[in-house]
Amino acid sequence: MIKQINILVVDDEPGIRTTLAGILEDEGYNVVVAEDGYKGIETVKKTNFKIAFVDLKMPGINGIETFKEIKRISPDTIVFLMTAFFDEDLLKEAVKLGAQAILYKPLDIDLILRVIKEDVSKTTILVVDDEFSIRETLKGILEDRGYKVDVAEDGHTAIEMAKKTHFDIMFIDVVMPGIDGFKTLEEIKKLDPKTNV
16 A cells, blocks of 8 residues: 555765665665656656655755755655755755755664654545445554544545545545446546545
8 A cells, every 4th residue: 555655866886876765665665766856856857756855965066956846846845955065055055945854864763664654644644435344444544653634425425525625645445336446536636636446
């Protein structure tokens, strides 16, 4: 289930990119890496990321400018800035712009995994199924993993819920009475194209 959460790592140091990506992939996340801010920005244009880790000091476009562009393209992406240097002005600017946190190198992996899990717990999921037992079983499994879960017993209810609330992920039964899963998906994607279904 966690595989649907995409994480972007932007850093000009190959060692940091490889290490961080490897650890996050081992934890079950989808990870994409970029070696500079320009490539990171291009990647965000094509893929919806829940979380991005961006190095503060990079050649070309720095972490602050990269961060600004990522937030402009994808305001819901949570951005963590990484740095090996203490630069008070840059840090003040990062905080002012709304960076989730500034992480210092060498990176504390336990801290990183903890902050990701905290943000994953804010992920909202909707389970749409006409069978009560399936809805409740899936809800229980997902809640045990720390997700916030709502349920809907049919497509009409799901569409109404999607009008009021953004869901990061949805699980939709294909065969349901009334409006089927395909039509439900089509309507929800019109309302909220960024929902993963």
